[in-house]
Amino acid sequence: MFSDIQLPRDIYASEEHQMVRETIRQYIKKEILPNRERWEEQGYCDDSAWTSAGELGLLNLSLSEEYGGGGLDFSFSALLIEEAAILGLVAPAISMHSDIVAVYIEQYGSELLKQKYLPDMALGKKIGSLAMTEPGTGSDVQAIKTTAVDKGDHWLLNGSKTFITIGYTSTFAIVACKTRPGTDQEGLSLLIVDANLPGFTKGKPFKKLGLKESDTCELFFEDVQVPKDHIIGEEGMGFIYMMQELPRERMTIAIQSIGVAQGAIDDTIDYVTDRVAFRTPIAGFQNTQFKLAELATQLSVYQAYVDKCVKLLATHELTAEAASMAKLGATELESQVVDECLQLHGGYGYIWEYAIARRYANARVTRIYGGTNEIMKLMISRKLLSRYTAEAKAKRKRRREQKVS
Ligand SMILES: Cc1cc2nc3c(=O)[nH]c(=O)nc-3n(C[C@H](O)[C@H](O)[C@H](O)COP(=O)(O)OP(=O)(O)OC[C@H]3O[C@@H](n4cnc5c(N)ncnc54)[C@H](O)[C@@H]3O)c2cc1C
Missing domain, CATH: 1.20.140.10 (Butyryl-CoA Dehydrogenase, subunit A, domain 3)
Structure with a gap:
């Protein structure tokens, strides 16, 4: 086996790391493998996969205990991700939920948002997705077209997203959108949008080549009124x-x-x-x-x-x-x-x-x-x-200046 020739790995050597490793192994054996084929057929995993992960303390491992997290450093999340991958876990997409979505809220969110979302996320009662990609743009994040216009007491959100991991099963999404559309600085911002808001609809899970038990879908926003305080961090700082x-x-x-x-x-x-x-x-x-x-x-x-x-x-x-x-x-x-x-x-x-x-x-x-x-x-x-690029830029600038004079 590969582990027989592996060098010692001090980052995962502590007893606490071994406990996390054992917990994820048991979780996959008991909660995931018996259900996997059914989930592959339906295109998503049951909510119980999230709540049982929450009960075992496997969600938000590296978030602070104050908000229900594990209070551990990133190496514990890394161990969980690696062990899950070795054993073939695909759904639930714990890492998207815990190491990406929850981290945005903890790092940049207001106290209100942290209190509202993080403790329930740690228990698997709220599930979060991250919606950046749109039908017309993926790699070029700055080109997104979804807009959220300031209407005083709320943001009016319009647009669509695609390929969103756990988009279908999540109870809310962090949505990247332009909050100053039509101006020079269009202001890319991040809003938390609850799935039950009127005007927020979801496509069916895509039929994919792989990751069949983890849902990926489109999200549609038509005049969705997002509460004003559901912006993550400062307006215009999303990028x-x-x-x-x-x-x-x-x-x-x-x-x-x-x-x-x-x-x-x-x-x-x-x-x-x-x-x-x-x-x-x-x-x-x-x-x-x-x-x-x-x-x-x-x-x-x-x-x-x-x-x-x-x-x-x-x-x-x-x-x-x-x-x-x-x-x-x-x-x-x-x-x-x-x-x-x-x-x-x-x-x-x-x-x-x-x-x-x-x-x-x-x-x-x-x-x-x-x-x-x-x-x-x-x-x-x-x-x-970078040195070449900086020099080339300076050369172009000099040439432009010479032409003008
Ligand atoms: C299963 C799955 C799950 C996903 N989950 C999420 C999610 O949770 N949230 C989310 O927001 N998105 C998600 N995505 C979207 C994913 O991040 C995008 O598909 C990816 O960023 C590429 O964007 P695109 O598909 O629009 O491809 P494009 O940007 O259209 O790219 C097409 C091709 O052109 C190449 N290309 C583009 N620009 C350049 C360049 N400047 N130079 C050279 N080559 C270039 C690309 O490398 C690629 O080969 C998911 C996608 C999949 C398939």
């Missing part, structure tokens, strides 16, 4: 908040990808030691041995990098570029690992009841969401070439 939080979101994806890759290697070791061809277990072929050795080596290297980033995120020292590199590298590796591992399963790898088939389908999206891997490359190269 800054999103840029500050994206590294955390990218790390959750990188950690998950590392976990999926580990799970895929372990599944494959089990399979190849069992399956016989030409009167020899598949594990006896040099191709199998070399493939697994290569994949395990690459995974070990990426795991060390991701572990380092987790530590830096826990102490608020992680740069946006390092998070982008973690997301880019880990998700590309994940895709390669699930593909090569599926190949080692032969035809059974293509059959849904085999874990590797699910992993293969689920993994494809990690190179797309949370910012596509092309956008990650843009961010990394921008920093790498």
Whole structure:
């Protein structure tokens, strides 16, 4: 197994970490696996998956105890994400709820919003989604068209969002919108919009290639009156908040990808030691041995990098570029690992009841969401070439000034 050759990982070494690991294992065994096929059919998981996670203390792990959170550092969330990925958990999307949506509220929200949402989120009674992407724009966040006009005592919200994780089952969404439409500075802001507000409707969960038990859907807003105090932080600061939080979101994806890759290697070791061809277990072929050795080596290297980033995120020292590199590298590796591992399963790898088939389908999206891997490359190269870009900009400015004089 991969764990037999892993280096010691001090970030997850404490007894408390082991307790969290054991709790998530038991939770998946008892609450998730018996229901998974039914949830895949219906396209979403039952609310009870959230409340039981809440009862076990698995939600909002790294939020403060004052608001019902676990009061732990980010390494505990990271452990939960990784262990869940190793075991193939897809829904409920705990990380979106706890490590992204709840964090926006705790970091930037008013006391009123923290009190109203966070304790119930920790119990799984309120479920939150994050709605940025629109039918017309994904990568270019600044181009969003959803508007919220100041009407004195409320914001009048109009527009639509798409591809929203847990959009269908969430009880509220954080919605990115323009609060000064038609002006030079259109003011990107974040509003909390409760799902029961008149004018807020949802599409059916999309039928997807993978992540079938986790709902993804469209959200529609038609003259929705959002209470004035449901804005997160300051009006017009939404883009800054999103840029500050994206590294955390990218790390959750990188950690998950590392976990999926580990799970895929372990599944494959089990399979190849069992399956016989030409009167020899598949594990006896040099191709199998070399493939697994290569994949395990690459995974070990990426795991060390991701572990380092987790530590830096826990102490608020992680740069946006390092998070982008973690997301880019880990998700590309994940895709390669699930593909090569599926190949080692032969035809059974293509059959849904085999874990590797699910992993293969689920993994494809990690190179797309949370910012596509092309956008990650843009961010990394921008920093790498910052001196060149600054010099080129200065040159262009000088040329313009010479032309004018
Ligand atoms: C299952 C799933 C869950 C999701 N969950 C959420 C969610 O919870 N909340 C949310 O807000 N969104 C969510 N998304 C949306 C996701 O974040 C977007 O799909 C993603 O950001 C890409 O945007 P897009 O689909 O509009 O693609 P586009 O932006 O249209 O990109 C299309 C292609 O062009 C490339 N491209 C775009 N710009 C550039 C550039 N400047 N240079 C080079 N290449 C470029 C992209 O890399 C991509 O290959 C989810 C998507 C999926 C599939």
